[in-house]
Amino acid sequence: MALLNVFLRLKDLLSSRFDSLHQAALVLAFSSVASQLLALIRDRIFASIFGTGRTLDIYYAAFRIPDFLFVTIASLVSMTVLIPYFSREYAKDKEGARAFLDSVFTVFVSLLSVVALVTFFLIPYLARFVAPGFDEVARAQFITISRILLLSPLLLGISGHIASITQSFKKFVSYALSPVLYNVGIILGALFLYPTFGLPGLALGVIAGALFHLLVQVPAVRATGYAPRFLRRPDLARVREVFLASVPRTITLGTTALAGLVLTSIASLLSIGSISAYTFAFNLQSVPLSIIGVSYSMAAFPTLSALFSSGARDKFVSQMVLAARQIIFWSLPVTALFVVLRAQVVRTILGSGNFDWTATRLVAAALALFAISLVAQCLVLLFVRGYYASGSTKTPLYANVLSFVLIVLLAPLLLYVYRNLPEFKYFINSLLRVDDVPGTEVLMLPLAYTIGLFVNLALHWWDFARKYDGFMGLFSRTVRHSLYTAVLSGFLAYQGLNLFDNVFNINTGPGVFLQGLCAGLVGIAGGVALLLVLKNEEFLNILAALRSKFWQAKVLLPAPEEPSQI
DSSP: OHHHHHHHHHHHHHTOOOOSHHHHHHHHHHHHHHHHHHHHHHHHHHHHHHOSSHHHHHHHHHTHHHHHHHHHHGGGGOHHHHHHHHHHHHHHOHHHHHHHHHHHHHHHHHHHHHHHHHHHHHHHHHHHHHOTTOOHHHHHHHHHHHHHHTHHHHHHHHHHHHHHHHHHTTOOHHHHHHHHHHHHHHHHIIIIIHHHHSHHHHHHHHHHHHHHHHHTTHHHHHHHTOOOOOOSSOOHHHHHHHHHHHHHHHHHHHHHHHHHHHHHHHHHTSSTTHHHHHHHHHHHHHHHIIIIIIHHHHHHHHHHHHHHHTTOHHHHHHHHHHHHHHHHHHHHHHHHHHHHTHHHHHHHHHOSTTOOHHHHHHHHHHHHHHHHTHHHHHHHHHHHHHHHHTTOOHHHHHHHHHHHHHHHHHHHHHHHHHHHOHHHHHHHHHHHTOTTOTTGGGGHHHHHHHHHHHHHHHHHHHHHHHHSTTSGGGSHHHHHHHHHHHHHHHHHHHHHHHHHTTTSOTTSHHHHHHHHHHHHHHHHHHHHHHHHHHTOHHHHHHHHHHHSOGGGOOOSSOOOOOSSOO
């Protein structure tokens, strides 16, 4: 009976509805924390087994083609596109909305399957462009792993389609659990499949994770009554409308994936381990990006769509301002702490087995360059969803294409300057304290990425402020408070490092962890004290949300005039 009660409570939780931005954001944030913790465990396992060597270079490079396939084809019916369409169809005719979803699902899965099959045979030819620096043995392994990973876009694409339905009904829990289980699958693959099957075992772990990602969402989508079904005769006209509307977004996401692919290609031409070092640093900075940027932007999107569809433009702008202020509030202090504590973060998370101190310093330097762009990355995610909620796709398209072109041009240019201008090399290496570390050329890749992201943010912000009067003037207080907090937290954390250097043995893993932890706590405590003195609105709102009964929290914004009962 007790087991049955647990099952029923879990089923109810998976089907729970969250109407408040803070409720939904906290659900997604907590799941992001769990998912990112597992991702860090995953990366620690990888670092311990492989270090920053050629084996892990092959594994990470093999993701690029399946990832590009996923973000281009799957984005045709992603939640940011499908939710507004489904909301309008649902408001008019609930049965028509079901037929619409089933038509989209049928065409989407069929298209993705065909493209994946064609790509399977093209991978040997694509390998020379994706990983030109690999030798014949490494390239053969790359081809095998890439082919196995082609199952991942199909499973994740179906899961994403289901997530569009559940999030339309503001059921966030099942979607929040999916990335957690995805990382569980990868970890199981590393621990149990790799020892038997080698690199293909790691790839099979990814496929298992993608399957878990899909299956956890099945109970929630069934509860909505809109579980997807295949149709013999889908309504191609309606599907075509969605696909055509999605093309700008597909190109937008495609440029981001293509930028990653190009940077991986360039990294393969650098010293062995460059792809691994770049990817480790990118994954580490993705932790705060996922917890802050993804959580708030995804939680805000359904409400933004409903507000704009109902014509409540003032409330739409207010919701954007609320989410943007929260993102700025969190990301600037986190950036400061990541930059100051970068070596402690990397050594604590990845420092075991074959991951030595030289690799630690290189990845830490790359992490600092990525972390600088954290606020830009988080805000771009929000702006993109805001534009899609309003039915506009041109600005994200233009901004991302320009950002992609800039990154692709800057990466080789910065490499050239780094190799041929000793003053520039000395400045970068001295600033990041990697003068005697080999392979520092790879740092030009995160530097190019960071510059491109700030340009991307500037384009989005300027255009949004131009279209919506009053948007620009609502941030000065938040930016000031966040900057004050970032500076104070970073300064105190840096002083804490010097203080606790004499307390703990930093030649050991536990000593490095305790040094970083205590220094970070000093920085955080100083930042919290300053926010209380300033009576910061964002911080007080978060405290109020945490003090309230989470599942009974009141909506913090006026209830939107939704076009339906979703």
